[in-house]
Amino acid sequence: MCRHLGYLGPPLPLAELLLDPPHSLLQQTWAPRDMRGGGTVNVDGFGAGWYEDGAEPARHRRAVPMWTDRSFAELARRQRSGAVLAAVRSATVGMPVSEAACAPFTDGRWLFSHNGVVAGWPESLAKAAADLDVVDLMTLEAPTDSAVLWALLRHRLHRGEDPARAVRAVVGQVVRTRPESRLNLLLTDGSALVASTWGHALSVRRTADSVLLSSEPFGDDARWEPVPDRHLVVARPGSVHVAPLLDEGETP
Ligand code: GLN
DSSP: OOEEEEEEEEEEEHHHHHTSSTTOHHHHHHOOSOOOSSOSOOOSOEEEEEOOTTSOOEEEEESSOGGGOHHHHHHHHHOEEEEEEEEEOOOOTTSOOSGGGSSOEEETTEEEEEEEEOTTTTGGGHHHHTTSOHHHHHTOSSSSHHHHHHHHHHHHHHTTOOHHHHHHHHHHHHHHHOTTOEEEEEEEOSSOEEEEESSSOOEEEEOSSOEEEESSOSSOOTTEEEOOSSEEEEEETTEEEEEESSOTTOOO
């Protein structure tokens, strides 16, 4: 299953986050340590989005294994950013291998990634998709579960819903019908990271002025802490809140 990472903090070359650490996202393309629910490698594409000077994010995606894109490695050595979201993809069986299916998905200031699978896709999403309008469906980036999750989420964001509430609501909509789904979502607007854990691993590393969320810790640094399953994280440099996704006593 895909792996993703979000960073907020002092500007760094993208390579220091994505390529250079001992167990970087690059290494997780061919040697991930914690794959669950099928898939052994993450070679069906990758993507990175980053913010500069408060503008809308730039994005680079390719439908090839990350290690084959030499131009990205060159770019990542020079490009610095203090807000980054990146992912490597292991396409779910039956879903296309294409650039448009690679995270991060974007809209305005937002970047989004999904690590996992919606069980019973596509039928299981039909009811939730009834909330969407024709434009949401016609602008779907790819025929994948992740693209539909993004359409559901951005529909709520466009309505002005609080991002943490919106992530929680979308996860809730899916798990109420298919709790065996895997729904690690990751969303940022460049100033906060919102993430869910439902069926996949996620770790957080905080320092005084930065925060990193990553499917797998990218090094042996003792500062990485695992996020419990079925939780919601809202993180900014200097503040990390982790809370259960479901209310007490609630079952999906
Ligand atoms: N199901 C999504 C896709 O195929 C995400 C895949 C994953 O997490 N491995 O793109």
